[in-house]
Amino acid sequence: MATVAVEQLFDLQRLPENNFLSWLFLLLYTPFGVCLLLLRLFIGVHVFLISCALPDSLIRRFIVRVMCSVLGLLVKQNDPRLIDRTVKVYICNHVTPFDHNVINLLTSCNTPMLGGLPSFVCWARGFMEMGGVIRRSELTETLNQYVSQEGTVPLLLFPEEETTNGRTGLLKFCSWPFTVADVIQPVALFVKRPFLSESVADSSWIAELLWIFFMPFTVYQVRWLQSVSKNAGESFDQFAERVQKMLQWFAGVKISYKNVLLALFFFLVVSEQSSGTRPQTSFGFDSSSSSKENTRIGKMAEQVKEVLPHVPLSVIKAELVKTDCIDATITNLLEGQTFAQEEEVSFGASAVPSTSASWTSTTTVSRPSDAVPSSKVMICIVLHSIMQP
Known part of the structure; x- marks a missing residue:
C-alpha cells in the first residue's frame, strides 16, 4: 500500500468542497434537523441519567444502546462471540471523541483520560480518571497495576492518540499501550454518516455531539479481531507495528505517517494555506x-x-x-x-x-x-x- 498524503488523514471542514448535492441536502434538511436536535437533547438527558443510575451489566448496555439509536447513534458489531473475555487490553483506531462510549455499549471497558478535563466532565464522558498522573512512565505503571488486579474490566486504548477521518490511513501507533499487557485484542472501528464528515480536526466534542443529534443517523461499525500475543524477543515498537498492520489490513486503509506530531504539523500548514490563519485545533x-x-x-x-x-x-x-x-x-x-x-x-x-x-x-x-x-x-x-x- 502506498503512503497517503497527510492532509487526507483529516477533514478540515464539515462539508466536502464543491459538492452541490451536500449543500442542497443540508439546506433542505436544516429545519427538520433543528427540531430533531432539540428533541434529542431532551432525550439525551434521560439517557445520561439512566446510564448513571443502572449498574454496569448486559441489561444496562442493551437499554442504553437502544436509546442511543433514538439519538441517531447506531452501533453494529460483526460477531460478539469473538470478544476475548480473558484479554485485559483492547486496541482500537480512533475516529471520533465518542469511540470509547460506542465500545462500552458492546462490552465493559475503561478508557483512561489522558487530557486535563475536570473530574465531573471526565466521569460524565465515561473516561477513567487518572488523578495526578502526568508522565508517561507513571501512566504505564498505573495501568500495569490496574490490569494485574483481579476482577477489573479491560482497558480500551487508542495508540493513535488523536482522531483521524478513518478513511485513508492510520497514524503510527505509540508503543506505550502495548507495554500494559502481552496479549491484546485489536478492534477495527468504522464510522459512516450521510453527506457530512464524521469528525472535523478542529472541532470540540460538544460540537461533534450536537452534529450527531442534528443528523438523521451516524453508524458505528465495530469489528472484533482475534487476540494477539507479543512474541518472544519482540520489542514493544515491533509489537505495535504488527498490530497496526493488522488493523490497516482489516480497515482497508493505507500506510500512515510516522507520528501524530508530523500529521499535526502538516495539518497546521494546510490550514494556514487554506484560510490564511492558524486555527485552534483539537490537538491543544x-x-x-x-x-x-x-x-x-x-x-x-x-x-x-x-x-x-x-x-x-x-x-x-x-x-x-x-x-x-x-x-x-x-x-x-x-x-x-x-x-x-x-x-x-x-x-x-x-x-x-x-x-x-x-x-x-x-x-x-x-x-x-x-x-x-x-x-x-x-x-x-x-x-x-x-x-x-
Whole structure:
C-alpha cells in the first residue's frame, strides 16, 4: 500500500468542497434537523441519567444502546462471540471523541483520560480518571497495576492518540499501550454518516455531539479481531507495528505517517494555506496553551542546564518535549549522545532544524529576546528530535 498524503488523514471542514448535492441536502434538511436536535437533547438527558443510575451489566448496555439509536447513534458489531473475555487490553483506531462510549455499549471497558478535563466532565464522558498522573512512565505503571488486579474490566486504548477521518490511513501507533499487557485484542472501528464528515480536526466534542443529534443517523461499525500475543524477543515498537498492520489490513486503509506530531504539523500548514490563519485545533496547540507549555518547558530546561551545562539549551528543550520529565531527560542526555554543530535553516519567517542533521543537532531561532516561540517552531523542534534515526 502506498503512503497517503497527510492532509487526507483529516477533514478540515464539515462539508466536502464543491459538492452541490451536500449543500442542497443540508439546506433542505436544516429545519427538520433543528427540531430533531432539540428533541434529542431532551432525550439525551434521560439517557445520561439512566446510564448513571443502572449498574454496569448486559441489561444496562442493551437499554442504553437502544436509546442511543433514538439519538441517531447506531452501533453494529460483526460477531460478539469473538470478544476475548480473558484479554485485559483492547486496541482500537480512533475516529471520533465518542469511540470509547460506542465500545462500552458492546462490552465493559475503561478508557483512561489522558487530557486535563475536570473530574465531573471526565466521569460524565465515561473516561477513567487518572488523578495526578502526568508522565508517561507513571501512566504505564498505573495501568500495569490496574490490569494485574483481579476482577477489573479491560482497558480500551487508542495508540493513535488523536482522531483521524478513518478513511485513508492510520497514524503510527505509540508503543506505550502495548507495554500494559502481552496479549491484546485489536478492534477495527468504522464510522459512516450521510453527506457530512464524521469528525472535523478542529472541532470540540460538544460540537461533534450536537452534529450527531442534528443528523438523521451516524453508524458505528465495530469489528472484533482475534487476540494477539507479543512474541518472544519482540520489542514493544515491533509489537505495535504488527498490530497496526493488522488493523490497516482489516480497515482497508493505507500506510500512515510516522507520528501524530508530523500529521499535526502538516495539518497546521494546510490550514494556514487554506484560510490564511492558524486555527485552534483539537490537538491543544493553540496560542495560549503553547505559551504556557513553552514557559513550563523553559523552567524545566533551566534545571537540566544546571546539571548539564555543556548541553545546548535547545537540545534540552527538545528532549523535555519528548519525555516531559527532568530525570528522564538527564538520563537520556548522559547516554553518550553527541551534539552536532548548530545550524539554522529558514522556513518561512522562522527557523527550524535541518532534516539532514543528526537528531541531536541544535537550532537557533531568530526572534526577539522577549518573544515566546510559536507553536509551529516548537512542533518542528519536536519533529526533528523524533523523526531522525
